[in-house]
Amino acid sequence: MNIPKNVYLKWYESMLLIRKFEIRAAQMYGQQKIKGFCHLYNGQEACIVGAVSALTKNDKFITAYRDHAHPIALGIHPKYVMAELFGKITGVSKGMGGSMHMFSKEKNFLGGHGIVGGQIPLGVGIAFAEKYKKTKNLCITYMGDGAVRQGAFHESLNLAMLYKLPIIFAIENNGYAMGTSVQRSSNVTDLYKLGASYDMESLVVDGLKVDEVHKTITKIAKKVRTGIPILLEIKTYRYKGHSVSDPANYRDKKELEKFQKKDSIEYIKALILKKKIGSEKEIEKIDNKVTNTIKESIEFADKSEFPKLEDAINCVYEQKDYKFLKE
Amino acid sequence: MRQIQFREAIKEAMSEEMRRDKSIFLMGEEVAEYDGAYKASQGMLKEFGSKRVIDTPISELGFAGLGIGASMNDLRPIIEFMTFNFSLVAIDQVINSAAKMSIMSGGQYTIPIVFRGPTGSAGSLGSQHSQNFENWYANCPGLKVVVPSNPHDAKGLLKSSIRDNDPVIFMESEQMYGDKGEVSEEEYLIPIGKAIIKKAGKDITIVSFGKVMKLVWQVSEILAKENIDIEVIDLHTIRPLDIETIIESVKKTNRLVIVEEAWPLASIASEIAYQVQKNAFDYLDAPIKKINNLDIPLPFSPALVEEVLPNIKRILEAVKSVL
Numbered sequence: 001m002n003i004p005k006n007v008y009l010k011w012y013e014s015m016l017l018i019r020k021f022e023i024r025a026a027q028m029y030g031q032q033k034i035k036g037f038c039h040l041y042n043g044q045e046a047c048i049v050g051a052v053s054a055l056t057k058n059d060k061f062i063t064a065y066r067d068h069a070h071p072i073a074l075g076i077h078p079k080y081v082m083a084e085l086f087g088k089i090t091g092v093s094k095g096m097g098g099s100m101h102m103f104s105k106e107k108n109f110l111g112g113h114g115i116v117g118g119q120i121p122l123g124v125g126i127a128f129a130e131k132y133k134k135t136k137n138l139c140i141t142y143m144g145d146g147a148v149r150q151g152a153f154h155e156s157l158n159l160a161m162l163y164k165l166p167i168i169f170a171i172e173n174n175g176y177a178m179g180t181s182v183q184r185s186s187n188v189t190d191l192y193k194l195g196a197s198y199d200m201e202s203l204v205v206d207g208l209k210v211d212e213v214h215k216t217i218t219k220i221a222k223k224v225r226t227g228i229p230i231l232l233e234i235k236t237y238r239y240k241g242h243s244v245s246d247p248a249n250y251r252d253k254k255e256l257e258k259f260q261k262k263d264s265i266e267y268i269k270a271l272i273l274k275k276k277i278g279s280e281k282e283i284e285k286i287d288n289k290v291t292n293t294i295k296e297s298i299e300f301a302d303k304s305e306f307p308k309l310e311d312a313i314n315c316v317y318e319q320k321d322y323k324f325l326k327e
Numbered sequence: 328m329r330q331i332q333f334r335e336a337i338k339e340a341m342s343e344e345m346r347r348d349k350s351i352f353l354m355g356e357e358v359a360e361y362d363g364a365y366k367a368s369q370g371m372l373k374e375f376g377s378k379r380v381i382d383t384p385i386s387e388l389g390f391a392g393l394g395i396g397a398s399m400n401d402l403r404p405i406i407e408f409m410t411f412n413f414s415l416v417a418i419d420q421v422i423n424s425a426a427k428m429s430i431m432s433g434g435q436y437t438i439p440i441v442f443r444g445p446t447g448s449a450g451s452l453g454s455q456h457s458q459n460f461e462n463w464y465a466n467c468p469g470l471k472v473v474v475p476s477n478p479h480d481a482k483g484l485l486k487s488s489i490r491d492n493d494p495v496i497f498m499e500s501e502q503m504y505g506d507k508g509e510v511s512e513e514e515y516l517i518p519i520g521k522a523i524i525k526k527a528g529k530d531i532t533i534v535s536f537g538k539v540m541k542l543v544w545q546v547s548e549i550l551a552k553e554n555i556d557i558e559v560i561d562l563h564t565i566r567p568l569d570i571e572t573i574i575e576s577v578k579k580t581n582r583l584v585i586v587e588e589a590w591p592l593a594s595i596a597s598e599i600a601y602q603v604q605k606n607a608f609d610y611l612d613a614p615i616k617k618i619n620n621l622d623i624p625l626p627f628s629p630a631l632v633e634e635v636l637p638n639i640k641r642i643l644e645a646v647k648s649v650l
Contacts (some may be wrong), residue, residue: 060400094433103432108534110399111432113422121389122424125404126394131379131400152419155389162384314469315434316592322520322567325468 015045018069043070043239046264050213063142067112074107079300088304117150127167138166146177151242165229169281179250195231207236336478340485350583351459352379355407391417425494426469436643449501454624459589461537465566472565476540478508483517522569528558530583536562581612591619613649
């Protein structure tokens with residue numbers, strides 16, 4: 001598979017943008033500028049970045065609540081995501097969604113969803129609509145390793161196979177469902193194997209290598225577009241706890257160190273230098289650009305206005321003037 | 328005017344809308360090859376084909392979510408629950424996805440979907456198949472809840488529900504599907520959110536909705552013979568609740584009885600009683616009475632069903648106690 005040079009640089013920039021965004025988001029949380037739950041993506045960047053480069057702008061994306069990265073990878077300026085975290089009217093969801101509910105209709109990102117596994121049947125429906133409309137688009141439905149133990153996951157796999165829908169079920173297996181390791185959640189720990197019950201083609205990819213994610217999704221997407229659902233287990237790792245308030249005492253620090261040595265951003269950076277796709281200087285230029293973008297994002301979020309009650313009321317029904325909404 | 332069954336009115340509403348708009352499809356258990364568990368989609372597979380009239384496995388959570396996802400992506404699904412008793416395994420999708428999508432996305436994604444099927448008891452079906460969740464769904468902002476009581480209303484309200492851009496819970500009854508009533512052959516729509524004074528009267532207002540409206544009509548006839556003139560209000564819609572129509576009626580009759588098949592605690596009747604005392608306290612000449620199920624799960628024994636549900640005897644007693 002011949003991957004253009006600029007794609008490598010794009011991967012590096014996008015992954016770094018997500019990483020720095022999350023690092024700064026954690027700081028903003030510490031300063032209480034971000035309230036509520038906040039689930040960070042540090043370490044998992046390749047899972048979404050490799051998919052975005054492999055798919056088209058008409059394909060649909062949906063995920064659970066660890067969702068800051070997805071709109072950024074799809075090209076939304078991080079300032080709108082940061083503003084959403086701050087609960088500002090300029091956020092991607094007008095400050096009505098927050099950390100767990102990023103949405104961008106413009107970029108075909110159909111949301112961050114807060115009930116574990118709840119987004120999976122939605123992904124099936126999104127794929128159903130693509131088939132119904134006779135497009136060649138697909139829906140990539142992300143979920144964590146915890147979600148595969150929900151009934152919604154199993155019903156979704158069955159329905160997708162039954163109706164022959166263009167969907168990729170992408171499991172971001174970061175090893176832990178909150179504090180419960182994969183090993184402590186089932187005796188089936190190779191998650192891709194769960195597809196077998198439904199005769200679904202299933203495979204595994206190293207989620208720390210963005211080029212591998214890209215190649216795998218590029219390959220399976222062709223098939224998926226013809227109405228063959230595929231289950232993809234993306235093996236990854238999260239550096240932070242389940243959410244910002246979780247110190248992750250349930251896992252060994254050495255485990256984290258082991259994964260940090262295989263860091264996905266360092267990996268692609270080394271590849272760029274080794275293959276002479278870009279120089280140290282070009283890398284540094286990207287680093288500076290990303291730093292500035294994040295700085296700008298925080299300033300934008302800070303300066304933006306909070307929504308008014310009226311803005312929330314206007315998002316409940318199509319008809320805005322129901323009397324009971326204002327009582 | 329021609330008379331058709333309630334189930335035919337449902338079928339006509341769905342079929343007319345599906346002819347008009349190709350983005351509408353019907354999905355559920357036994358809706359296609361079986362022609363509908365209660366024959367509410369009889370002949371639709373033949374007319375619209377298997378692309379638009381779709382059988383599902385017994386997988387309510389899955390296909391409810393599928394419908395919501397499809398409605399985020401330009402389609403307008405009608406999802407049939409064989410009964411709303413089974414909707415409980417899908418309620419996460421209805422409450423957490425359908426009702427929340429618009430606000431979570433800052434208004435980017437609205438959910439034009441109808442969840443429809445029978446609600447409530449239908450004789451001796453035992454406690455798991457004899458429940459009313461109108462108030463559960465109506466409690467949740469983001470949803471609309473529509474409960475017709477006859478074929479005419481069912482057709483007009485279902486057509487409006489299908490055209491609505493918000494998620495609508497549309498509740499029917501096994502004990503209404505065979506009811507016949509006048510239904511115009513001309514196209515008509517009945518607006519969601521408007522209660523209807525079905526019979527004007529001066530002595531007392533009775534508010535009800537859905538299947539138990541049939542009891543109200545019987546009570547009305549019995550009392551007419553005793554020269555008691557009831558004003559009958561059919562809610563049509565539980566959410567948005569048209570409380571103004573009820574209040575205006577109570578201001579005229581000064582008395583109110585509410586009849587609802589559901590458990591009594593935090594019922595629709597409770598909410599109506601609260602709102603009427605708040606807004607028309609000085610007009611009330613007697614306490615508001617509400618007739619609900621007795622506060623127990625419905626037992627199987629045919630000897631007990633009528634006693635536990637709202638019945639004519641209890642409604643008559645309530646009316647007479649406030650006159």
